Amino acid sequence: MAEYNANFITEIIDQDIANGFADRIHTRFPPEPNGYLHIGSAKAIFINYSTAKKYGGLFNLRYDDTNPVKEDTEYVESIEEDLRWLGAIPDGGIFYGSDYFDQCYEYAIKLIQDGKAYVCDLTADEMREYRGTLTQPGKESPYRNRSIEENLDLFQRMKNGEFPDGSKTLRAKIDMASPNINMRDPAIYRIVRAHHHRQGDKWCIYPLYDYAHPIQDAIEGITHSLCSIEFENHRPLYDWVVNNIDFEKKPKQREFARLNITNTVMSKRYLRELVETGRVDGWDDPRMPTLCGLRRRGYTPSSILEFVSRAGVAKANSLVDIKLLEYCIREELNASAPRRMAVTEPLKVTIINYPADETEYFEVSNNPVDPEAGTRQVAFTRELFIEKSDFAEVPPPKFQRLKPGGEVRLMGAYLVKCEEVVKDAEGNVVELRCTADLETRNGSPADGRKVRGTIHWVSAAHAVDADIMLYENLFSLVDVNAVPEGTNYLDYLNPNSLTALKHCKLEASLADAKTGDRFQFVRMGYFCKDSRHENTFNRVVTLKDSFKLPG
Numbered sequence: 001m002a003e004y005n006a007n008f009i010t011e012i013i014d015q016d017i018a019n020g021f022a023d024r025i026h027t028r029f030p031p032e033p034n035g036y037l038h039i040g041s042a043k044a045i046f047i048n049y050s051t052a053k054k055y056g057g058l059f060n061l062r063y064d065d066t067n068p069v070k071e072d073t074e075y076v077e078s079i080e081e082d083l084r085w086l087g088a089i090p091d092g093g094i095f096y097g098s099d100y101f102d103q104c105y106e107y108a109i110k111l112i113q114d115g116k117a118y119v120c121d122l123t124a125d126e127m128r129e130y131r132g133t134l135t136q137p138g139k140e141s142p143y144r145n146r147s148i149e150e151n152l153d154l155f156q157r158m159k160n161g162e163f164p165d166g167s168k169t170l171r172a173k174i175d176m177a178s179p180n181i182n183m184r185d186p187a188i189y190r191i192v193r194a195h196h197h198r199q200g201d202k203w204c205i206y207p208l209y210d211y212a213h214p215i216q217d218a219i220e221g222i223t224h225s226l227c228s229i230e231f232e233n234h235r236p237l238y239d240w241v242v243n244n245i246d247f248e249k250k251p252k253q254r255e256f257a258r259l260n261i262t263n264t265v266m267s268k269r270y271l272r273e274l275v276e277t278g279r280v281d282g283w284d285d286p287r288m289p290t291l292c293g294l295r296r297r298g299y300t301p302s303s304i305l306e307f308v309s310r311a312g313v314a315k316a317n318s319l320v321d322i323k324l325l326e327y328c329i330r331e332e333l334n335a336s337a338p339r340r341m342a343v344t345e346p347l348k349v350t351i352i353n354y355p356a357d358e359t360e361y362f363e364v365s366n367n368p369v370d371p372e373a374g375t376r377q378v379a380f381t382r383e384l385f386i387e388k389s390d391f392a393e394v395p396p397p398k399f400q401r402l403k404p405g406g407e408v409r410l411m412g413a414y415l416v417k418c419e420e421v422v423k424d425a426e427g428n429v430v431e432l433r434c435t436a437d438l439e440t441r442n443g444s445p446a447d448g449r450k451v452r453g454t455i456h457w458v459s460a461a462h463a464v465d466a467d468i469m470l471y472e473n474l475f476s477l478v479d480v481n482a483v484p485e486g487t488n489y490l491d492y493l494n495p496n497s498l499t500a501l502k503h504c505k506l507e508a509s510l511a512d513a514k515t516g517d518r519f520q521f522v523r524m525g526y527f528c529k530d531s532r533h534e535n536t537f538n539r540v541v542t543l544k545d546s547f548k549l550p551g
Helices: 008-018 039-054 073-086 097-113 124-131 148-159 209-220 229-245 268-276 291-297 301-311 322-336 508-512
Strands: 026-029 058-063 093-096 117-120 169-172 187-191 205-207 224-228 252-256 259-261 318-320 346-351 360-365 375-380 383-387 407-410 415-423 429-437 464-471 498-506 518-521 525-529 536-542
Touching: 008 039, 008 224, 008 252, 026 039, 026 209, 026 224, 039 058, 039 073, 039 224, 039 259, 039 291, 039 301, 058 073, 058 097, 058 209, 073 291, 073 301, 093 097, 093 209, 097 117, 097 148, 097 169, 097 187, 097 205, 097 209, 097 229, 117 148, 148 187, 169 229, 187 209, 205 209, 209 224, 209 229, 224 229, 229 252, 291 536, 301 322, 318 322, 322 518, 322 525, 322 536, 346 498, 375 508, 464 508, 518 536
Parallel strands: 026 058, 058 093, 224 252, 259 318, 346 429, 464 536
Antiparallel strands: 117 169, 169 187, 187 205, 346 383, 360 375, 407 415, 415 429, 464 498, 518 525, 525 536
């Protein structure tokens, strides 16, 4: 896993250890199983897992399955798969928030008995009206002073299913004049009749996250509940729950800035909408910021964690350039990816002075920056394919590829010269007839002439037919979280985010590529064998970009 540098969180923990707060650091990752994890989740995983590892502690996976309406076992399974793919092994255990429903209920009874919770009949709209504003205090519910006995009876009857959904809530009795709106008698239980993926129909009341989460942390022995910055204003409620239930060991909540990236969205609601409306090819569409989408596209766990590490751990929200993510995978694949030749828009080339029935093999490097990667044998025959863009009948200035009467080096093979251009009835170039300098197999021409251009190619007889998917940013707007007034984030979907190139011609060795294998297609970029479609390769990232690391 990427290096975990000192930050404000480690400073807090160092101080806590010095003060004797905890003997062993214990963290957790608490995803709600209502969608697939995205790269923002990777930051939370990285911080929690790496913090535990840094201090020799434990790391839990706990599913926040307290809302049965949108939860599904599909998401449960995908979350653990993504976590393990990143290398964040939950050595502290795998748990479910729903495992603690009985304890949450008993603690709610205790709060009622202590006069710290009451059953309220206000509707959701009325609760909002009573809550007040940032500048005006709230007003107390007319049900706030019910007796302990009445509250116990009503809460029991809520549990027994005697009341309609949404008709009553259990609220913590705190302070309706608190400057923090989250402390103005927040709801901690609501009535919801929905089948739960683990509990079935046992419950028709469910605890809310702000109430259940600190209880779950305390039961599991979590020392530091590290979460994103939007929960900072909820911390007083977290502490209230922990303190008023009188846990012996009290966890601490501390917050860090979320990961926001240019040209994409991180909201599960938006991601789900993209999937359900068919604007993308599922949660694992390679344009999506989901971990399964990034995996299908060809990103590695190490590149994602390196990106998260470079983006940094801070309290202030910021927008990170997606080009930093591309930089991280490009640097990794430059060192590790085998090189292969692929022709995306094939143009036939016939070597007229080469025997029609002959095949010879050229030894080509697998990776010039890694000598230990060795070499491979590439077949050469009379008929080849090159890129259409590597030929120009009327070349622009400084064009160094093939042209009528021009000469280029076929990468790793002979020099060839264009002798004749063949066109169809519409005037389209369909074939180049060339001669090869057969003395140049192992080096430069005998007469010392200079040939500047080098192009890639594949043998027509040995070529693998495949589709290549070229991906760009899903959104054209840099900050999709701040769309201009009067517009919708969907207005900024990039219509050119996917270009599908059909019937490309790849060198023969790629016939053996396995799902997830990554290659550099020379002069084109880095590509990964797709997990869903046969003979399809997804572009991970282009070869070069103008991005520069900060500093």
